[in-house]
Amino acid sequence: MYRSMRCFLTLAFGATVATLLTGCETTPLPPGTEQGPHGTIAYHVRVEASEPGAKIEVNGTMIGDAPLDIKVFGDKDGTFHDFGSYYYVVRGLPVESNQFAQTKIFMTGRSFTPQDRIPERIYFDMSQNTPTYAPNEGPGPYPYPPPGYYGYPYYYGPPYYGPGFRFYFGPYGHHYHHW
Numbered sequence: 001m002y003r004s005m006r007c008f009l010t011l012a013f014g015a016t017v018a019t020l021l022t023g024c025e026t027t028p029l030p031p032g033t034e035q036g037p038h039g040t041i042a043y044h045v046r047v048e049a050s051e052p053g054a055k056i057e058v059n060g061t062m063i064g065d066a067p068l069d070i071k072v073f074g075d076k077d078g079t080f081h082d083f084g085s086y087y088y089v090v091r092g093l094p095v096e097s098n099q100f101a102q103t104k105i106f107m108t109g110r111s112f113t114p115q116d117r118i119p120e121r122i123y124f125d126m127s128q129n130t131p132t133y134a135p136n137e138g139p140g141p142y143p144y145p146p147p148g149y150y151g152y153p154y155y156y157g158p159p160y161y162g163p164g165f166r167f168y169f170g171p172y173g174h175h176y177h178h179w
Contacts, residue, residue, distance in 0.1 A: 029076075036073035040081045043072045047090065049102075049124040055093040059085070066092065072118055079115040080108040088116075092124035099126040 029035070034042035047056050049066035056063045058070060072088070075081050080088050085108060092102040102124040109115035 038081065038083075039076075040073040041076055043074050043078070043118045045070050045072055045119060046121045047092075047124075048121065049092050049126055051095050051099060051126045053095050054124065054126055055095075057091040057093060059089055066124070074118045075115075078117050080106050080118060082108045082110040084110070086110045086113060090122055092126065094126055100129050102126060102128070 029041065036042055047066055047068055047070055049056075052066060054066045056066050056068060056070075063070060070090075073081060073083075088106040088108055090104045090106075094101060104122055104124075106116040106118075107114050
């Protein structure tokens with residue numbers, strides 16, 4: 001009885017370890033899918049502009065003139081991958097006067113921020129004036145500055161009236177300080 005129980009536990013432990021050591025990859029990639037760094041796959045995004053020849057910039061690097069295709073390495077669920085930046089930025093720069101620079105900002109999910117899906121196509125209307133701030137940017141991580149930022153006093157809460165300690169210094173306890 002003892003041997004059969006020990007054999008059963010050994011087999012159960014071995015099956016558990018084998019299950020844990022096998023990967024979590026359950027769906028194979030379609031054939032012909034290009035794999036990238038950190039377990040990402042390549043997505044091809046078409047970038048077009050209302051004015052052909054507009055300069056396209058991706059994350060501060062000039063890529064070329066519109067229309068063009070860019071390769072984006074993203075997660076297998078179709079979202080942008082966090083390669084160390086909070087945003088993936090695509091800009092269209094104007095060719096002529098009376099045109100405006102256009103910017104598309106996508107969130108990458110860094111530090112538990114939301115992730116945007118990778119689009120199939122990005123279109124820039126160069127004649128449309130854009131706001132001077134990033135959409136969905138907001139005032140920052142806090143809706144107000146932290147206490148004491150603009151000279152306001154800090155609030156430490158109500159005073160504590162619990163048990164205290166008294167320390168006596170000097171001979172025979174004549175001098176004391178209360179803390």
